Amino acid sequence: MKYKITEIKQGTVTSPQGFLAGATEAAVKYKGRLDLGILYSEKPCTSAAVFTGNKVKAAPILVSMKNMEKGKVRAILANSGCANACTGDKGLKDANETAGLVAAKLGIPRTQVIVASTGVIGTNMPLKRIEAGIGKIILTKDGGHKLEKAIMTTDTRPKEIAVKVTDSVGQYVIGGIAKGAGMIHPNMATLLGFLTTDASVEISFLRKVLKTAVDNTINMVTIDGDTSTNDMVSIMANGAADTEEITGKNGKNFQEALNYVCQFLARSIAADGEGATKLIEVSIEGAKSATDAKKIARTIAGSSLVKSAIHGNDPNWGRIVAALGRSGAAMEEKYVDVFLQDGPMMRQGSPLPFDKNKLSRKLKTGEVKIRVCLNIGSGKAVAWGCDLSQEYVTINSDYTT
């Protein structure tokens, strides 16, 4: 069968067969909002995950890293309101205990459960309320939407997708949800992202495709340069769609479909960055290497000055070049071309005349495109970010108080 990918309307993480989810109001931090949820595969899974590169790893990350080792995870407990980070031995004990409660509820081994937390750092989990919440959660076939709501913090809208894939191995679905908003500058992995598929995927290949997809999409998002202690993206593949087993030999399309899902989530996270009014897409071409291109793309997307200028529709392209110059990547100024909203700003290192008012009007849009061609190699990369608004500061000035 020819490879074909179509988005499923209102698709989510429970769109693939055999996945259930649910969420409840456990009052982890606030009353009256969904803040605790479970994602569960009715069938055994192969599974993989990428975790934060921050050396300070939250307790749920440490527990999940351990439980993910065998690649057989089939349930996730997720909460917002408390990150359970910087909580020492008590935090670890708490994270393990909550995994155990979910395992008991579902009748599976504790080591097949991972836990994901997001919220304030440095406070302990309200264990009694979590325990009561786990008991109350009802798992349903369209519970993905509720689960997504339960992991949102300062996100203003849900980030959900599912795609139907037709492929030589059969037909299958990939679903994904994510939370983003702040402390977003992924390193290895990012934020919380949960992926599911009813394809059957060989474990070592699953690990590889997840890493590749995340490296080129979710890891290329930056909102504020701050890498979280709780970043995690996981995938569970339960084979419920009865496909041929996907491996390195027949997995090219699966990789592509997973990239598609992850890129959708990456763009959604960037567009919904704290206080963001615009998505910024930074495309780099002609860098010395792909690594250099990634470095440059992320540096430009993360520059406070570039982000502020774009917020104010100010075509101050010199800041893009200044960010390029400090990225650490190889470059020669005299070869550099810079484009803003497809208009040339700098060619071969020299400024070009442009209509400032006209370009400023072009920047008044939901998506701003920056393109830099270094003309010294074939490395390319794309990164996503958002503008920096007064609202970002307002949100982050009184988060705990």
Next chain:
Amino acid sequence: MKYKITEIKQGTVTSPQGFLAGATEAAVKYKGRLDLGILYSEKPCTSAAVFTGNKVKAAPILVSMKNMEKGKVRAILANSGCANACTGDKGLKDANETAGLVAAKLGIPRTQVIVASTGVIGTNMPLKRIEAGIGKIILTKDGGHKLEKAIMTTDTRPKEIAVKVTDSVGQYVIGGIAKGAGMIHPNMATLLGFLTTDASVEISFLRKVLKTAVDNTINMVTIDGDTSTNDMVSIMANGAADTEEITGKNGKNFQEALNYVCQFLARSIAADGEGATKLIEVSIEGAKSATDAKKIARTIAGSSLVKSAIHGNDPNWGRIVAALGRSGAAMEEKYVDVFLQDGPMMRQGSPLPFDKNKLSRKLKTGEVKIRVCLNIGSGKAVAWGCDLSQEYVTINSDYTT
């Protein structure tokens, strides 16, 4: 004589003997403000400078690097309103030409003049107005104050100091001025800083002490993570105070005095960061190495989330630990202690109870102290930054338009 250092009231870069300065309204970008100035030593000098680590170097930087090679610079032309960066060959020609005009005015070789520019990137220098301006500048004994005003951009107040030093080599004065405000994340050098002294200093030692002083002070300031294309700190020593020649053998006190001057400028720059309402001082102790300590101090001082929290008097110390964890430095969470305004927040990796309202009140002050003890080595460092306010975004949303 016993080493003694005292601040001179209203001291500036012309406080040392034999230095003159002046400035004029040249309308580089705006009319009606000082924007072009000259600093000049009546006597020959030894001189040194540190320049931006950004790979995109503005034309004035390239010209100044060349002219500084012999260490005999005795005049500086400085302007605000135009950075003369990303201006290709024309920019270089312009920078050289303006150095030539100053040399002719003062009757010294062109290679003894350096040029420093700050302002918008990507626009050419208004050469005719600069030439007219150079003609108009009158050099006087207290012209340092006017020169400082001429290099300010979004700075809200001048940054000037002079100290009188009594030392075994004799009595001498060190003066300094700086501009800061935005695009401040020094790498090798920073922003514009001009230092003068009437001590006699041997050239190779002068280069060394300048680098050491800048590395530990001005290079430890971060305002927005964006390294400028135009950063430069220079020093001229003209020997007018008739001291013994200062070298590596008798120069310990000179180093200390220069550190004092540079630390004053560093703190002034941080406190007057764009939109800043507070100075943040981050002290790191017990890191594996001094390099690690610097990395951590700068990462914490530069974290948008830490800066926003402090702006809102929010004692959200978890963000400090998250920044520590992503700094790349060696650490073990279980040994880390964190203090905010001298109050313990985290001890040996576990959170401590604290009175949130009381601490929030303590954060309502002009200076916030963060202290982190890693307890795994003897590396220490101090970095300075400022809070992130809505005003920062407002300033940078419409800089060119």
